Amino acid sequence: MTATETIARADDPLDLTLSAEELDAHREHITDFIASQYEAAGADQAILGLSGGIDSTLTGYLLVEALGAENVHALVQPSEVNREENMSDAERVASELLDVEFDVVEINPLVDAFLDAYPDAAEDTTATGNLRARVRAVLNYLVANHEDGLVVGTGNRSEALVGYFTKYGDGAVDCHPIANLYKQQVRQLARHVGVPDDLAGKESSAELWEGQTDEGELGMGYDTLDSILALHVDGPLSTAATAKEIGVETETIETVRELYEASEHKRRAPPGPDRLH
Template sequence: MFYVQVKRIVKFIRRKVKEAGARGVVVGLSGGVDSAVVTALCKMALGKGVIALIMPESETSQEDVADAVEFAKKMKVRYYVVDFSRVYNEFKRAIPIFNEKALVANGNLKARIRMCILYYFANRKKLLVAGTGNRSELLMGYFTRYGDGGVDFLPIGGLYKTDVVKLARELGIPKKIIEKKPSPGLWKGQTAEGELGVEYGKLDEVLRRIEFRSDSEIAEEVGLSKARVRGIRKRIKLMKFKCEMPEVA
């Protein structure tokens, strides 16, 4: 299963790069498991045709930065550390309604600055931007539109989060990266499961059943309340627009 999965994704990466006439890919490497898996798969597919960007700002965990640098070195991937703290601070000064307490809006701004940096490298080096989103987060709309959602293709977009973790173990991703508490790292104390309101293990079990089972059946099988399952179903419906092109009148 592992071999088949890796072979399929590696083939997909090569096809996307070839179709675009690109020289390779650029990946945002955060120090988390998703970006580590994508970087490893791109390295397998393209060899030297991979650039990793590590993009911290003042609130970024230094442990994450160190882990990302160490992983890039281990993979022998060319990498750049681009600290965009000054850029973000200029936005803060320029936006008249900026509010330090608006965590979501400010976090989305950071994600969109990172997207701009990725695409600058992509344009200059004739690369594609390889996204790091997984199926769980795509279905739940747990990403920033035109931020980490602004990419050219999604190598692990068909894998649920728990499947990404399994794949990471098979690929030999460092244990400390795999076992980190998932977080977009957009503000201090942020955790993915805290914002989603459910741990990934339970969430993925719901998502695997959502098209074929009723809320009551899923709740009983997975061990969540019916209200929680209903909330997940509602969120999927509400967030569907984030994966679609803007509608034309």
């Protein structure tokens, strides 16, 4: 984001705070879900990509609670655009906070091999960013196939509804344990289960290219996005009513609606024609 760009923020964002009882209920619901998915798959390991961000950190905590540290294998997959502190956080989460087996796999050589094969895309920031996400997915499944593992995703509800993930990249997983939580609630549950505040409150970034941040790319703060999703996309309020309720321009509401509608294909299996009778 440049100095001239601004991020839309609601004057009065919707309070999505969960009570302690609700957080306990979500915790139990998610860990039960993880255990049932693991058992149904007949898996020997849960494979988790750790980025150092709050989504993968919370997912890691819940995986260990549900399955035990001995049944979780984390992959830390840095590239040249990753901030060193995020990769350090990922290794800290794996080794100090979760005490799980983990491997560090540098993906630059693999990304470079693809770009050498098709150099026309080398200067395309979006294409190369998505390539990094897809390379990580391939590695996750390589390890999962070798270890009879279940690839566990880290996507939350806010990002899923606006398509803020890479199709067949970070969206290519066997299950998404925190899929029902808005981003605000991810941070709440993280603190509730004991994630240190420096991790629970850190700025979110998919780090698909240098300097990228989630809020900068989305053009709005997560509190604003969550409010629009809860009131307008998931909820009953019109564009005008939502804008008035939280104090943002109607254009911001329309942007979120457009993202939701344009990303529908990401939330569904690839289509095919109807069967002939």
